[in-house]
Amino acid sequence: MASNKNQHFVPRCYLREFTLSSENKAINVYNIDxxxxxxxxxxxxxxxxxxxYGKDEKLxxxxxxxxxxxxxxxxxxxxxPxxxxxxxxxxxxxxxxLQYLRTEAASRRSVETNKGLTEVAGLQGDDFSLGIKEAVQMAMKTYASNMNVIDDLKICLIYNKTDFPFVTxxxxxxxxxxxxxxxxxTRFGSFGLSTCGDLLFLPLTPKIMCIAYDSDVYSISNKDGWATISHINDVKAFNEHQFLNCRANIFLKNVEHQSFVCESFDEISHHRPHERHRINYAVLDxxxxxxxxxxxVDLAEADGHQQAIIxxxxxxxxxxxxxxxxxxxINGRVxxxxxxxxxxxxxxxxEHQGFYKEPITLRKKHPKDQNNW
Structure with missing residues (x-):
């Protein structure tokens, strides 16, 4: 049996640098709701x-x-150095x-997606339901079998020279x-951990941000893996990802920065997605x-058909x-x-066939349809 009953999905070793005096005892919390x-x-x-994570001691x-x-x-x-x-x-x-896969927010998204799928398929009972702990167990198995999925990305640490903090x-x-x-x-598709152009963000301290990036698409000028920023707008841009991605709480080290955090969130709060996943239904035409x-079609119409795609x-x-x-x-590729x-x-x-290279040149509209998108 697991030795710790109270298990953190954002670990204290990570939160430490955002706690008061880095003592890992108290932290300032901004609740967005x-x-x-x-x-x-x-x-x-x-x-x-x-x-x-359940009661598996090995896990x-x-x-x-x-x-x-x-x-x-x-x-x-x-x-x-x-x-x-x-x-x-x-x-x-x-x-x-590991952190991306294991949070409560990630597990709840899995549970909600599973619920939508089982409802439209007419499946009921415990055999088809998915709880938070089951979703966590699945996430850990995914981590174990795919831990090298982002090994090709480059890492750069960003040092924040401003008086305003990175938040987590x-x-x-x-x-x-x-x-x-x-x-x-890519306007009709989504992206995942193996997609061209991925950017991964993780604040390490109020002064240090970690970025992993696809170097075939992006370029970050750095020295020995470090770059610097010195403008508040860059700090806000990094923090925006935390505001848009978080479930409920933002953590900041110093309470005197709460007005900066509140004002920054207010500026972009309308960009937060109302839902984190969507289930689309299609029936045989x-x-x-x-x-x-x-x-x-919508869910009500899909429910009455024998053949459907979810x-x-x-x-x-x-x-x-x-x-x-x-x-x-320059000359980036996908x-x-x-x-x-x-x-x-x-x-x-x-493991795939038929892939070829295209330039990253951004096109806001299809070259053959100037009214598209």
Whole structure:
């Protein structure tokens, strides 16, 4: 049985640098629903649930191993020279992926998606339902079998030279994709961990931001894996990803920054997606024996058909601005085979056929349809 009953889905080793005096005892919490800052909240009560990962001692030990490696790497990053090592890079990638998959917000999205699928399929009973703990267990299995999925991305640490802090949240490991969100070629698709143009964000301290990025698409000028920002707008742009991605709470180290946090959130709050996933339904429209066509309908109409297609779509947040430090790579490239797989990074093409290279040149409209999008 697991030795710890109170299990954190955002670990205290991560939150430490955002706590008062980095003592890991109290933290300032800004709740976005009430628009209120709660000063000096106990850290032990943040982002935790009883037996969140279940009672598997081996799983708990494996998670603690990743967290310990992160804690040591972060200590060296803070206290050591500004020279990112391969060991630190690997630890940061593993920790980001674990954190991305294991939060309560991620598990709730899985539960909600499963509920929508079982309802339209007419499946009932415990055999088909998915709870939070089951979703967490599935996420951990996904992590174990796919922990190298982002190994090809480059890592850069951003040092914040301004007087305004990076903040973090109850869902701090953020996946975004500037290229995918701005090119007509991807307007009908979504993106995931193997997609061209991925950007991964994780605030490490109020002064240090970690970015993992697709170097075939983006360019970040850096020295030994470090870059700097010195303008408040860049800080706001990084923080916007936390505001848009969090479930309920933002964490800030110093309470005197609460007005900055409140004002920054108010500026972009209307960009928060109302839903994090969408379930699309299509029913058989006609068939000629060789081909079948389906039409998109609402749930009520789909429920009455024998043949239907159910498609789950992730709703990604669209930030109003992007940090200026993230530039486009000259002669950048993406890869596709024009199938439902979308655009995959070169690292993931070995098991697929027919992929070819395209330039990243952004096109707001289809070249043959000036009225499109």
């Amino acid at each position: 009430t628009n209120r800052c709660i000063p000096k909240a106990p850290v032990k009560n943040q982002c935790s649930r009883d037996y969140f 708990e030990s494996a998670i603690q191993l990743v967290e310990s490696a992160y804690a040591y790497a972060l200590r060296d990053i803070i206290n050591g 500004r020279q990112l090592t391969d060991g630190q890079t690997n630890v940061l990638k593993r920790f980001w992926l 949240s109850d869902d701090p490991a953020v996946l975004s994709n500037k290229w995918h969100l701005n090119d007509w070629r 006609c068939s000629n024996g060789k081909y079948s066509t389906y039409k998109v 498609h789950t779509e992730t709703i990604h947040h669209r930030p109003a601005t992007w940090p200026s430090v993230i530039g486009w790579r 890869y596709t085979n024009r199938s439902g797989l979308g655009y995959l990074r070169e690292y993931h093409l070995a």
